[in-house]
Amino acid sequence: MMRIPLAACALLCVVSFAADNTSAGDRPIARIDHFIEQTWEQADVQPAGPVTDSEFVRRVYLDLVGRIPTPQERETFLADQRLDRRVHLVDLLLASNDHAVHFADLFDTLLMGRGRDRDYRDRRKHQWRAWLERVFRDNRPWDDVARQVLLARPESPQDRGAVWFLYERENNHQEIAEAIAPAFFGIRIECAQCHDHMLASEIEQRHYWGLVAFFNRSENTKTKNGPRVKESAIGGFSEFADLSGESTPNQLTFFGAGVVDEPRPAADEKQEDLPELYIEAALEGDPQVPRFSRREQFVTRIADGHPLIARAFVNRMWAILLGRGIVHPFDEMDSTHEPSHPELLDWLAQDFRDSGYDIRRLARMIVLSRPYGLGSRRPDGVDDPALFAWYLERPLTAEQLARSMQVALHGSFRNEHPLFRQLRRTFPEVLPDTVGTRIDAALFLSNNPAVTTLISDSREPSHLVPRIRQLESPTEQVSLLTETIFGRPPTEEEISQIAGYVETAGDDEPAQRRRWEQVVWALLTSAEFRFNH
Amino acid sequence: MSNHRTPPAGAQTCGSSEHTLHRRLFLLGSMAAGCASVASYAGLFSIPALAEQTRRDGKKCILLWLCGAPSQFETWDPKPGTDTGGPFAAIDTNLPGVQVSQLMPRCATIMDKLAVIRSMKTEPSEHFQGIDLMTRGEKPRPPFTRPILGSVVAEQLGQLDSPVPQFVLLDPCPEGNEFKAFKAGNWAGWLGAEYGPVRAGGEYSIPDILRPETLSETDHSDREALRRFFSRKYQNEQRSEAAASYNAAFERVKGLMSCAPLFDLDSLPEADRRRYGPGAFAQHALQARHLIENGSTFVMVANGMPWDNHVFQHEMHQMLVPELDNVLYQLVTDLDERGLLDDTLVIAMGEFGRTPWLNEARGRDHYPKAWSLAMAGGGIRGGVVHGATDELGIDVAENPVDNHQLFATIFTALGIDPDESYDLPDLPTFYHVEGDATPIASLLV
Numbered sequence: 001m002m003r004i005p006l007a008a009c010a011l012l013c014v015v016s017f018a019a020d021n022t023s024a025g026d027r028p029i030a031r032i033d034h035f036i037e038q039t040w041e042q043a044d045v046q047p048a049g050p051v052t053d054s055e056f057v058r059r060v061y062l063d064l065v066g067r068i069p070t071p072q073e074r075e076t077f078l079a080d081q082r083l084d085r086r087v088h089l090v091d092l093l094l095a096s097n098d099h100a101v102h103f104a105d106l107f108d109t110l111l112m113g114r115g116r117d118r119d120y121r122d123r124r125k126h127q128w129r130a131w132l133e134r135v136f137r138d139n140r141p142w143d144d145v146a147r148q149v150l151l152a153r154p155e156s157p158q159d160r161g162a163v164w165f166l167y168e169r170e171n172n173h174q175e176i177a178e179a180i181a182p183a184f185f186g187i188r189i190e191c192a193q194c195h196d197h198m199l200a201s202e203i204e205q206r207h208y209w210g211l212v213a214f215f216n217r218s219e220n221t222k223t224k225n226g227p228r229v230k231e232s233a234i235g236g237f238s239e240f241a242d243l244s245g246e247s248t249p250n251q252l253t254f255f256g257a258g259v260v261d262e263p264r265p266a267a268d269e270k271q272e273d274l275p276e277l278y279i280e281a282a283l284e285g286d287p288q289v290p291r292f293s294r295r296e297q298f299v300t301r302i303a304d305g306h307p308l309i310a311r312a313f314v315n316r317m318w319a320i321l322l323g324r325g326i327v328h329p330f331d332e333m334d335s336t337h338e339p340s341h342p343e344l345l346d347w348l349a350q351d352f353r354d355s356g357y358d359i360r361r362l363a364r365m366i367v368l369s370r371p372y373g374l375g376s377r378r379p380d381g382v383d384d385p386a387l388f389a390w391y392l393e394r395p396l397t398a399e400q401l402a403r404s405m406q407v408a409l410h411g412s413f414r415n416e417h418p419l420f421r422q423l424r425r426t427f428p429e430v431l432p433d434t435v436g437t438r439i440d441a442a443l444f445l446s447n448n449p450a451v452t453t454l455i456s457d458s459r460e461p462s463h464l465v466p467r468i469r470q471l472e473s474p475t476e477q478v479s480l481l482t483e484t485i486f487g488r489p490p491t492e493e494e495i496s497q498i499a500g501y502v503e504t505a506g507d508d509e510p511a512q513r514r515r516w517e518q519v520v521w522a523l524l525t526s527a528e529f530r531f532n533h
Numbered sequence: 534m535s536n537h538r539t540p541p542a543g544a545q546t547c548g549s550s551e552h553t554l555h556r557r558l559f560l561l562g563s564m565a566a567g568c569a570s571v572a573s574y575a576g577l578f579s580i581p582a583l584a585e586q587t588r589r590d591g592k593k594c595i596l597l598w599l600c601g602a603p604s605q606f607e608t609w610d611p612k613p614g615t616d617t618g619g620p621f622a623a624i625d626t627n628l629p630g631v632q633v634s635q636l637m638p639r640c641a642t643i644m645d646k647l648a649v650i651r652s653m654k655t656e657p658s659e660h661f662q663g664i665d666l667m668t669r670g671e672k673p674r675p676p677f678t679r680p681i682l683g684s685v686v687a688e689q690l691g692q693l694d695s696p697v698p699q700f701v702l703l704d705p706c707p708e709g710n711e712f713k714a715f716k717a718g719n720w721a722g723w724l725g726a727e728y729g730p731v732r733a734g735g736e737y738s739i740p741d742i743l744r745p746e747t748l749s750e751t752d753h754s755d756r757e758a759l760r761r762f763f764s765r766k767y768q769n770e771q772r773s774e775a776a777a778s779y780n781a782a783f784e785r786v787k788g789l790m791s792c793a794p795l796f797d798l799d800s801l802p803e804a805d806r807r808r809y810g811p812g813a814f815a816q817h818a819l820q821a822r823h824l825i826e827n828g829s830t831f832v833m834v835a836n837g838m839p840w841d842n843h844v845f846q847h848e849m850h851q852m853l854v855p856e857l858d859n860v861l862y863q864l865v866t867d868l869d870e871r872g873l874l875d876d877t878l879v880i881a882m883g884e885f886g887r888t889p890w891l892n893e894a895r896g897r898d899h900y901p902k903a904w905s906l907a908m909a910g911g912g913i914r915g916g917v918v919h920g921a922t923d924e925l926g927i928d929v930a931e932n933p934v935d936n937h938q939l940f941a942t943i944f945t946a947l948g949i950d951p952d953e954s955y956d957l958p959d960l961p962t963f964y965h966v967e968g969d970a971t972p973i974a975s976l977l978v
Binding site: 190191193194376377378393394395435436437438439440441442443444445446447448449452453456494497498501514518519521522523525526527528530531533 | 675676739740741742743744745746747748752753755756757759760762763764766767768770771772773774775776778779780781782783785786789790
């Protein structure tokens, strides 16, 4: 059954190599292409054509560094004559600080959820944010990242931010469990609180309460080293009742793993919290550590080597970069959600483990793969997004939008700009299951002073509107406009529309400026800017 | 819970829209409470990819939500001169033989338009559970969340293409003890957040509904025309559904902005405002009339949780009941005079009643066993008193009415079939009203 598609695919892979200018050394990328092309063959679909360099550069900047490129960055790339210029660009971007910041934005939302302004301040103040950026800057292995977050026992002061994942959840052990399952295992377990998961029956109620039990001896504490999550050596035994009222002890266990043995005191037995149950922490001043630490047991006996840690991560990275998980939704990897490409998922997970959980290598492979390099217009006759037969457009996150608006207007950006806060409220979604726009977002963009003022306040000579007004001909002016904002030249129709509108101002200079500001607003709020495509 | 069908592999949910919601809530974090439920003004304005553009000629409903639970003794079911009756007298009404508390002189003159149930008998005696039951009509069945009455009515009778919000909550007060917690929860349930209420009133207004001051009207509409030109071009060239939804949202901005005056209390006639009386509850009842007249389908008027008078019940009710009396009188009379009463159901109720006896602080405590509520218009027959309590108001003496029967009656009056099931793929079968409750025939027109 495999032979014919494989042979056909091998041929396609060669073609795609030539087209994408990837070097022959990138065998793993060819593997990805192979699995994807195989399903195109099987479904008998013709994928979208390859994306142009001009489109690719906007796309890959948004996906890897969280913003559109500046005109200079764009021109530099387009002037690059090397056949493997995309490889060079991807490597350049992945090594940049902007990449670390962008991925920290994404993973902050994926791991912590959106927060109030105060939560964002606290995440910075307590080094969560800096730690997360360091993870991506230093390309730390994902299994290490998981370990540090789940153990929450920093071995050096610079890793203290890792405790914030547990700490922000303020001793709410169910909330902790419900966050860990999707964040690191790609599954949702809320359903299993009161009963075994009704549809994905492999997720049992004992898994829910088992995961809670691994963390229910944890308690927030403030130390001279900062916030810490201490752990008790005793307690945390309870029973959970199912819908029929039958009680079961909460053993230390989790989905896809065995039971960690722990002596269970009798119901009437009172445990004593003795000093000898503890040892000193790695850092002086940190809370003592129980000799038998449930969190440590979870890390060493459950999480380490758990197959879902790698699978969930590669699936999520795929979703981040290709707009949809191989399992969709990306955080419901249970038996009711079959992968669209099971072999690809297996292979990616294995490759990720073999590479030492190398995040950057994974991201690099995906953005250099053939499906990533396809045009974003859905080809005729193809309607299943799970075929990845075209690049799935996706809305910019609040952070991507806040940065890109600044880049368009100023040619540079500040990560501290108030626009981030304002847009986070309006566009909280990251990796939404379906894309829809609420009226409040349209109202915000139409009427909130935030965007309008940002445009009208951008009056430095280097800013967009003043630069446009330095130019003579409408063609030059509109070209600068669309090149800067959309990364493409204008059409004739666009030139005449815009020139016609601006002309209505006559010789009135302030009126001309105002006209250009309205034009800039129209482009910044248009769908072409709003989406990555 | 044995009724589950197994969905095909790759189905989108694991059996409950709650679960999808959970993910959203998680990703949205602490903003979720605001975004997903009651504080959301996005409410009915979300643009579904393929909106069902059916315009339905439905009825409308105003719920005066008397949160905290008023006393039946000081309102609709007075027991003057008894041990439980309290200090207030009963007065005659324009219905022969029917008396109400002396605190309700105005409603006494329109009893022929009102329908009173004196035999409400429900189970929960705590606020949160009571509020949950009496706004949703059913006890919880986790993990599923039944939508509240306003969401169901908006979904069934609302006009999706109307620029006017279909379900509005007017509540000036973010607080309200258990009601506050309830407000933070999921109101629209399995219908989805787009059927949640638009929240306005008091400090709550629809953000960004007014044009920025720095922009002229011409600039505002010019730039939108330019935006539409660029954005449609992208939508067409890409054949992008996401862009279509994005553009559709902008298409509704102008309509919504045109609704801004509906939410401006100052725009209402001064004489009307005086007639309804001072205070947020009264003013919002007037605003509810205004919204209904202008195309809203369900308006819920609340004011925190003022009725929970565990302390000095009589003194508190002496202030609260006359206000309710006047507001209900004005509202029903107005709707009647404007020819709207036949199509607008007005409901005045809380989550339960109050104890026949007083506690040590001279308060009445929670009492779900025998309590009263009132309705008018919108398919409900006026001049009817349904059910009765015993001499001291300790228990229902005839025709007990539970939440099922009440909701069956409300839905039937509004022209919604109580026995119809929700169209929910991947969920168990849920009906508008569970069980085999029959509507109260004597209350229906």
